[in-house]
Amino acid sequence: GVRRLLVLLVPGVLSAGALQINIFVGSSIASWQEGAFSYLYYADRVYQLPLGLIGIAIGIVLLPDMARKLRGGAEAAAMQSLNRGLEFALLLTLPATLALLVIPGAIVGGLFQHGAFGPDDAAATAAALAAFAGGLPAYVLVKILQPAFYAREDTVTPFRFSVVSVVANIVLSLLLFLTLAHVGIALATALAAWLNTLLLVVSLRRRGFWALDDRFRRRLPRIAAAAVAMALVLWGLQTLLAGWQAGGFSERVVALVALVAVGLAVYAAAAFLLGAVSRSELRAALRRRPKGGETAD
DSSP, rough: OOHHHHHHHHHHHHTTTTTHHHHHHHHHHTTTTTTHHHHHHHHHHHHHIIIIIIIIIHHHHHHHHHHHHTTTOOOOHHHHHHHHHHHHHHHHHHHHHHHOOOOHHHHHHHTOOOOOOOOOHHHHHHHHHHHHHHHHHHHHHHHHHHHHHHHTTHHHHHHHHHHHHHHHHHHHHHHHHHHTTHHHHHHHHHHHOOOOOOHHHHHHHHSSSOOOOOHHHHHEEEEHHHHEEEHHHHHHHHHHHHHHTTHHHHHHHHHHHHHHHHHHHHOOOOOHHHHOOOOOHHHHHHHTTOOSSOOOO
16 A cells, blocks of 8 residues: 555665765765865766666666566566676676776866866866766666665665665765865765675675676676776877867867767777677667577677
């Protein structure tokens, strides 16, 4: 009835908002430093884009799929769906993470550095963006791991872990702010997200609800290798485009577009060459065909 719905809904809503709570806490602490609130705000806007496009989107699709399979008693199929969701998420998240870590200055400069937002502001924002980016895989994984509990009508466990992560974020933000200023707040948010991820993973594994399958084990190092290859190319290209990045706003935009285009091309090529993804899987995804069982490696 309504009471049971509320019992399930309230913890779920609160746990889903843990990241926003952490950001609010960080922003409050950042008000102690002049300009820090703005630096964190702009950095947050950038990394929220891949989080929304990847983590939240996959989580929304994954929940009803897992719930349907679990109602039918297909525990193995539900676990496979979780593995495919995690695999797809990391396929998109790892390159985004490394890009934010390698070229944060180019990203911030090409998006925000104009008018009253000067080079010093861009540098401070880029530092915060890099710190936030260290937690991007964790932010995304949390959005995908939580549905594994929700599909079993367990919203309390993720809520408890979210509370732990919020408390950890408050403590870490206060400690790191003293030495790293606003960058410490961003780093605290990332570390708290990794703590939440670790708690979710350990709980799922202990209950027998999740384990890496063979395909995920094969694909993960290949995805990582493709992302590293892209990062190395971006690092070199950024050096070549240093003059453009030091120019006016239009030059910085051109440099950013070039970095993004080359990065996407290199990662796509590396992913196919290394076997991180196959053409058949890409065609199936584009046609939105449901897949059953394992696909060829």
